[in-house]
Amino acid sequence: MNILKTHDELNAYRGTVRGTLGLVPTMGALHDGHMALVKAAREQCDTVIASIFVNPAQFAPHEDLDTYPRTLEEDIKKLESAGCDAVWAPGVEEMYPGDNMDSDIVPAAVSLPLEGEHRPHFFAGVVNVVSRLFDQVKPDSAFFGEKDYQQLQVIKHMVKDYDIPVDVIGVPIVRDENGLALSSRNRYLSAEEYEVAVHLNRILFAMAEKLRQGETIQDVKAEALLELQKAGFDSIDYCAVRDAETLLHSIHHPLRILAAVKIGTTRLIDNVGV
Numbered sequence: 487m488n489i490l491k492t493h494d495e496l497n498a499y500r501g502t503v504r505g506t507l508g509l510v511p512t513m514g515a516l517h518d519g520h521m522a523l524v525k526a527a528r529e530q531c532d533t534v535i536a537s538i539f540v541n542p543a544q545f546a547p548h549e550d551l552d553t554y555p556r557t558l559e560e561d562i563k564k565l566e567s568a569g570c571d572a573v574w575a576p577g578v579e580e581m582y583p584g585d586n587m588d589s590d591i592v593p594a595a596v597s598l599p600l601e602g603e604h605r606p607h608f609f610a611g612v613v614n615v616v617s618r619l620f621d622q623v624k625p626d627s628a629f630f631g632e633k634d635y636q637q638l639q640v641i642k643h644m645v646k647d648y649d650i651p652v653d654v655i656g657v658p659i660v661r662d663e664n665g666l667a668l669s670s671r672n673r674y675l676s677a678e679e680y681e682v683a684v685h686l687n688r689i690l691f692a693m694a695e696k697l698r699q700g701e702t703i704q705d706v707k708a709e710a711l712l713e714l715q716k717a718g719f720d721s722i723d724y725c726a727v728r729d730a731e732t733l734l735h736s737i738h739h740p741l742r743i744l745a746a747v748k749i750g751t752t753r754l755i756d757n758v759g760v
């Protein structure tokens with residue numbers, strides 16, 4: 487597998503690629519959710535590049551940029567065994583020369599609710615780095631996990647609004663044996679916190695079932711908020727039922743249930759389709 491760390495190395499490799507190219511953008515600390523992205527890319531594209539870059543532009547000053555897990559050696563081994571052809575792992579200077587993180591790309595309106603209200607810096611940082619990655623790697627398709635459901639919608643809007651010729655493909659959430667959505671941040675959870683964390687997916691799946699059976703969104707949400715509190719989450723940023731595409735309030739299907747909660751200092755997000 488080719489490990490590419492500079493623009494020169496990336497450009498030289500890109501010049502050798504024939505056929506379709508799939509990109510799997512990541513921030514490293516890879517788990518089976520990322521491997522599902524590589525697998526989907528492997529099935530659909532002739533060549534697969536994964537990128538590993540912990541993007542400072544999407545972290546607020548009080549967030550976990552400095553402590554975010556960095557496990558490059560292990561990540562490379564995992565990508566190699568998943569059949570990835572190359573890894574694009576630039577340093578910060580390579581991505582943001584002179585520390586200049588300015589960007590002309592503005593996230594679409596779908597970025598404003600939910601995560602946008604609680605992490606106002608986040609989607610500007612994501613579209614900044616993802617547009618740079620698309621420009622650098624020039625993939626035909628790019629693969630993103632549905633765990634970051636709103637991020638996926640924001641990136642789909644970005645390619646449409648800015649006429650970027652990349653097919654953005656969402657890959658279903660991978661869950662552990664207790665249904666917890668895999669996330670690089672799950673490694674922050676203590677054993678006791680994990681016991682609390684697994685309630686999140688159970689409550690969201692129960693909400694989906696109640697909605698299917700005709701209970702009102704208002705009732706289902708009120709019950710879920712009580713259950714989240716009872717389960718021991720320290721705070722609930724949101725637990726919402728929204729239109730699956732626009733993420734606006736709606737009673738029309740398809741709907742998506744999305745939630746963000748905190749246990750101690752760890753923030754978890756999850757979502758379920760209705």
Ligand code: PAF
Nearest residue numbers: 511512513541612615634
């Ligand atoms: O989902 C992630 O890991 C990141 O937000 C992404 C898309 C790699 C951009 O840094």
